[in-house]
Amino acid sequence: MSGLGEETGTSLRETFALLGRAFSYAAPFKARFVAKYLLALLSLLPLLVLPWPVKIIVDHAVLGIPIGEQPLPYPEILSGVMAMLATQSPEGIVLILVGVQLVLVALCGAVGTSGNERDFADSMLSSGHDIASRTENEANYALSLTSGLLGLIDWRVMIRLTQEINHHYRTALFARLQRLPMTTFDDESIGDAVFRVMYDTPAITGGIYRIVVWPFVWGGLGTLAALCLATFFPDHPIFWQAGLGLMAISFLAGLPFSGMLRERHGDARREGSNATASLEEGLHNILAVQSLGAEDHEQDRFDKDSWASFSQYRGVMAIGMGIVLLGAVPGVTLLGFVAYSAIELVVYGAISAGDFGLLLTYFIALVAAAFSFGGLWIRLQENAAGLKRVFFVMDLPNEEDPPDATSCPALCEAVQIEAACFDYPDGTPALRGVDLEARVGQVTALVGPAGAGKTTLAYLIPRFVEPASGRVCFDRVDTAQASLASLREQIAFVFQETQLFDATVDENLRIGNREASEAQIRRAAQIAGADDFIRALPKGYHTPLGRGGGRLSVGQRQRLAIARGLVREARVLILDEPTSALDPETEQNLVAALRTASQERAVIVIAHRLSTIREADQICFLDDGRIIERGNHAELMALENGAYRSFVELQSISAA
């Protein structure tokens, strides 16, 4: 199990809640939905017109039946047109109707109603046989029931709407992911996050369309076809009734499978995201993989995960087949019965050959609408699975400002941590009541064995983690009430493991202070001992660094990270083992620089190296989540059997 996590099992009630929420997501796009809706209804109209030119040509030109002598009368609305056509010769009728058909082709891309005679404007592209590759089409989904000019307009409105919604919500999801507490993210959850943003969000549009647009389009088409059948064949209600029956069948056939489909679709998404995650993790850590010779290991893992995702997809497909089979038994029986009735009408001469074509046209339209309408519910189950994964992230607790957040006042004197406690997620205590004051103008060093809680203590200040109890104050004012942005604005944090962006050196240094001048950047780089090697790069400060700064050595990366912290010009500068990968000379320069920097800042440094610590104004020695000694170097060295003293002596002995 990897990723951001998710509870499993989706009840029917929850499904309704998910769909309702998706529906509410359509609200910002109301106007455009109305437009799409109207266009969709408009695109049903050609269906009313299309069968007639074909019928008139057959009956009155090819078969030569004089207008007025056909078995069934024409509807009222056509009487004017028919009167006009009655004055024409058969050739004239053909000429006029071919003209009408050409206009229909241009406007709505159809000559008649059969498969070869009409077109749908769409842009479905090829996709593979797994969830992820299917979603490209879903994210850009658009379908018009007509083609030609009308179809193109309809299609264009719809694709733009789909894209707009997907864009809106994937941006929102991304922003949401960024606001998750920092500790939520680990290597294995990044691929999962990619999957959710890219491949799960299209479930929102899928859900909305199936709730907002398609029921009305299919319902409209079905009603229209049923009305036509009832109007033109008033003595044979079996046809439109059969339509209703088929709708019920396709709905009912799906029903027993809906819970199962939701689960399997969720599984398929989870496996897909697992595959993405193992891919992401392996490639992101390619240095480790290659160095450790673990290529086969990674390949096997991906092979397994990728195939699991394919298999789950086939599982979903198999359920779909099961539904079709279950529905086919009553459906085919009903269709057979209807066909028998229609044949009876022809055999006993109740309707003409042209009428039979008309009947077939409307009946086929009715059947298509009935299946689509009846199948909506089961298709919605697929969306529910994706929606659940999207909303799960949307609902994760994130870093939020307190309701009446204040702006954190500029730090003047000191940062105080008072009686802070913190537990790791697994329950082991990390901090057990720590008091600390870091004054502006001073360097405070946090020292202690690995696992003592130094980094956690430092994380409390910018609220990367919230204390279980205790307070973090700026000038004795609790910062819990301050907005995160205003708090973090005053803090520059240099992490133990450096992270650089695939951008230029300059952009990387500027990330915390976009308005920094060239001179500021340069000065910060000089202090961090980075200026020399930056200038030796092919394009100096404007050299792109590549992924993760991969073209630099670890020490160089560390110096850039320090420079970045200095560029920020914040009131609090926290450095988590900034010097571990530096040579002694660079380290000494840095220590001097920190001294200078501390004149207007509170500097907090976590370090192991004596040479970094020694100069600090205050040294706090942590062990097992408590500060057990504090004071300056001389004071702590004066303690007989002191923890700090034995720590120093060990280093001195090993170095001497």
Add this chain to the structure above:
Amino acid sequence: MSSNPSDVETLASLGTGGTDDRLSFALVLQLFRRSTTLLVPVRKHMALLFLGFSVAGVAGALIAAPLGIAFSNSVLVGQPLTGLEASLLGLGTEYLGVGTEALSSEFRMDVAYRILLVGGLMIAVLTPSLMGLYYYLVWILQRVNQVLRVRMLEQLQRLSLRFHSGSRVGDAIYRMVQDSSMVTKLIEVLFIQPVMALGRHLFGVAFVALIDWRLALGLIACWPIYLALGYYSSRPMRVGFRRARETTSDVTSRIQENLSAIRVIKAYGAEAVMAEHFEKESRTAFDAAFEARYRFAIFNVSVFWITGIAFALAGGFAASRAISEAPLPAVLAITGYAAWNFGVFNLFKERFSDGVGALRSIFRIWANAQNVAIGLDRVYELLDLEPEVQDAADAVPLTGVISGVRFEDLHFRYQADRPALEGISFEAQVGQITALVGPTGSGKTTLVSLLLRLYDPQQGSVRIDGEDLRRFTVASVRDRVAIALQENWLSGATIRENIRYARPSATDEEVREAARVAAADDFIEALPDQYETMLGERGAKLSTGQRQRISIARAVLKNTPILILDEPTASLDAATEARVLSNLARWGQDRMIFLITHRLGSVRNADNIVVLEEGRVRESGSHSELMNRHAAYRRLVDHEVGANARAAAGAAS
């Protein structure tokens, strides 16, 4: 294929196709032909599947055809059944129309009933069989896709770190998930659909020609119009599809990169800026997708315009022929028709519309094929990169006892104008600890990367027992060298699995022993779940120093003759570091250990200390030799000792 660009040279061009179209009609076809080799591994399945579809199809057609004829002739018109039809429907001789001209209405309804019954039975048998066959087809196509995905990963893992530092993880994800899936459309695009459509079209032309050669000409006249449309639209479509793929892959990369660096983004309050970047790139991607699909949609709508016009005109022409009851060619006399009538009109319309419809689907497939081609092209872009480091043709595995490593006049540069190593020479023997010291950026990590063959040197060589390292296979070299990295990576698994990462077959006892050497056993055993402790998001959070010890244990467990420690002890406190190093010294008596560190205190017991500066060996020797030389090493030590002495002085006062 030596003409292929190496992974380094192509960096700049990977994924930046932009607006130029690298493919042409001929290249698209060539691409497809090349891709067919991907289907070779499943050819037996394909053959079986084809057999299955053929049986179902032929059986269906054999039954459906007489039923269809019986329906139109007997049910609709009332002609007697033929013997075959009657036996198929299980009806008696009275339906053969002995003595009767036409069937009675009751008999016609009987026939209709039987036809529906047999039809229903056919559906009952064929639907599940066809579904089964389709399921099989999907399984086959997924296999093809899976093999391609794994091959792409294999290739990515073979490409050098230099490639990876210049490429984006998100791009690789997109290529492996989205681009590679296009391989499943090969068969559709190449074989099934076009062949069937072409067959339908030619049949339509031939049939229509029998009725009226002018109408057949009309059908053929559609060709050049379609071709012109296809000719002028393919390129813009390809450009659009490529851009859509590239921009979407950028969005994928953006998510991946930002979330990997989430800590810095948060610490520096850059969330808003990053969200803005994402917003912009996401929009760009959707705009590009729109542009591509718009071209595709317009192409399809235009194709139907041509189809529809041909339809309407031909229909009108046929109708007027039927009105005038124009005579049919004599060839058709055998069908019983002498002149145009309703039946001929219907027959003609059916064949003509099918003929044009087939053409239409051929061109739709062609349009779709452009997208498939771009996807596959992006797959090959990756597969065709020549890995910078690869096995020589006559490479042998590195086996047996290793007694020494020699670096001989080693030169290496990452970029043409920036030498990283310039003429490094020194030697290391089994049982020795070699320490590499020197300022940041002096080339220490680069040097050991060459020993792992993460890169190959441009000049000079690394020799193991006198043999050039390049003579050995890459995999076997990495098998025999273990490294504990400066920045260590642990995966979201248990501690045990993490330690076993590079040697999954290791026993629990070996895992414990490796942890002991790395001085990690104490803290691991203090955890509630000990070795079964899950690391990662929902698991324990380890400090950097603890993670470093696990990664040392991982390298130790690999049990290789050569062990490299690339500053893995930087985050350890001095006491722990001393313990780790003395454990390693004991453990490494019959091995070679390379130790990179800045802490000079840790290297004084090394057998050989190599001081690097700006890519050159400044000096080398044992601690005491170097101290007596009063040169670079001495200066470094004095620097550190001075600092510590001052600290100690502070302690005394």
